[in-house]
Amino acid sequence: MDYLQRWKNTLERKTVDRLPRFYLGTAEFTDTLKTYMGLELDEILHDQFDIDYRFQNDGCEGKSWEPVYIGPELETHEDGTFDNMWGSRQRKVFHKDGKGSYIETVEYALINATTVQEIDGHCWPQADWFDYESIIPAIKAYPEYPFIVGYLSLGWFAWEVRGMEKCMEDVCLNPKIAEAIVQHISDFGFDYYSRILEAVKDHIGKNVVAIHLADDWGMQEGLLMGPDIFDKFFAHHYRRFTDLAHSRGLKVEFHSCGAARPLYSRFVDVGVDIMNPVQTSAKGMAPAQIKAEYGDDLAFSGAIDVQQVLPNASCNEVKEEVKRTLDALGKNGGFYPGPAHNIQLGTPPENVIAMYEAMDEYFEIQ
Numbered sequence: 001m002d003y004l005q006r007w008k009n010t011l012e013r014k015t016v017d018r019l020p021r022f023y024l025g026t027a028e029f030t031d032t033l034k035t036y037m038g039l040e041l042d043e044i045l046h047d048q049f050d051i052d053y054r055f056q057n058d059g060c061e062g063k064s065w066e067p068v069y070i071g072p073e074l075e076t077h078e079d080g081t082f083d084n085m086w087g088s089r090q091r092k093v094f095h096k097d098g099k100g101s102y103i104e105t106v107e108y109a110l111i112n113a114t115t116v117q118e119i120d121g122h123c124w125p126q127a128d129w130f131d132y133e134s135i136i137p138a139i140k141a142y143p144e145y146p147f148i149v150g151y152l153s154l155g156w157f158a159w160e161v162r163g164m165e166k167c168m169e170d171v172c173l174n175p176k177i178a179e180a181i182v183q184h185i186s187d188f189g190f191d192y193y194s195r196i197l198e199a200v201k202d203h204i205g206k207n208v209v210a211i212h213l214a215d216d217w218g219m220q221e222g223l224l225m226g227p228d229i230f231d232k233f234f235a236h237h238y239r240r241f242t243d244l245a246h247s248r249g250l251k252v253e254f255h256s257c258g259a260a261r262p263l264y265s266r267f268v269d270v271g272v273d274i275m276n277p278v279q280t281s282a283k284g285m286a287p288a289q290i291k292a293e294y295g296d297d298l299a300f301s302g303a304i305d306v307q308q309v310l311p312n313a314s315c316n317e318v319k320e321e322v323k324r325t326l327d328a329l330g331k332n333g334g335f336y337p338g339p340a341h342n343i344q345l346g347t348p349p350e351n352v353i354a355m356y357e358a359m360d361e362y363f364e365i366q
Helices: 003-011 027-037 041-048 116-120 132-141 154-162 164-173 175-199 227-247 261-269 287-294 315-330 349-365
Strands: 089-095 100-107 147-152 208-214 251-255 274-276 299-304 335-339
Touching (some): 003 208, 027 041, 116 175, 132 147, 147 175, 154 164, 154 227, 164 175, 164 227, 175 208, 175 227, 227 261, 261 287, 287 315, 299 315, 315 335
Parallel strands (some): 147 208, 208 251, 274 299, 299 335
Antiparallel strands (some): 089 100
């Protein structure tokens, strides 16, 4: 069974030789893994781990394929900060004694806006700022692999342009501003996805299988914002994208970290097909319960804990956790096992190796 058929059969709850697996790691951890194993990344992922996806970036921080940005040049400033396409300013923030880094926004383009007119007058990204043909060569090169295309986040991108604190205020105190910001992002995203799906139309029904959406609705102990906010400001926009994908024969994978289970019924309602990452370390995210409650309506992706298990457990404990998770979420298909987020610098490489060894051992036993 090739990787593509395995992906499709898993979603349709049909027979597979094993469940499709994926890898997610920061660039810094991935370099550590390469050094530890003494191999190039392609050899690790496809000869050693037998990963079921091809990746766009060596850092492997996401398994969806995004078109290359070709829009206006983004300015880099003398203090080392740089602009993003939303008009905000960012910088690289270091951790792990400077060995790891993440990009964080430090100045928000619309943080001082007080009227909808100011929101409307902002220079919003345009769909023609991307080269949609840039993802086609890989799709053609690997017809036996599934491809998830595009990336859009309504809430995250709203924070990028407005700031999280102001966005939280807006939904309570300035709803018209909140609605305007999300509408502009949604309009950009709809054009963006329409252009992507036009570019890949000859591969839909073959190895282009889904689009990717993301918004982190969960924190460690509960929701970031309540179901009423989801319903009022976001649900109809999510439905806009799931309807577009489904009308072209594609599925929708949605990334939402944390204790997001209270919203799973709403994700079903707006047309999501696959929930990622099932963060089992968050409150209420017991995989067996989630499978029992939502397994008929949703497939699941991820679920191997990157907060405690992979960084801190022994190799045997990692294997036991992987097998428990496969038992809980993998019965009767509908599960794509992998790390519940990017594997972070400081995680023992041998534990990651053990994670994939456990998947092999599990399916040898079955």
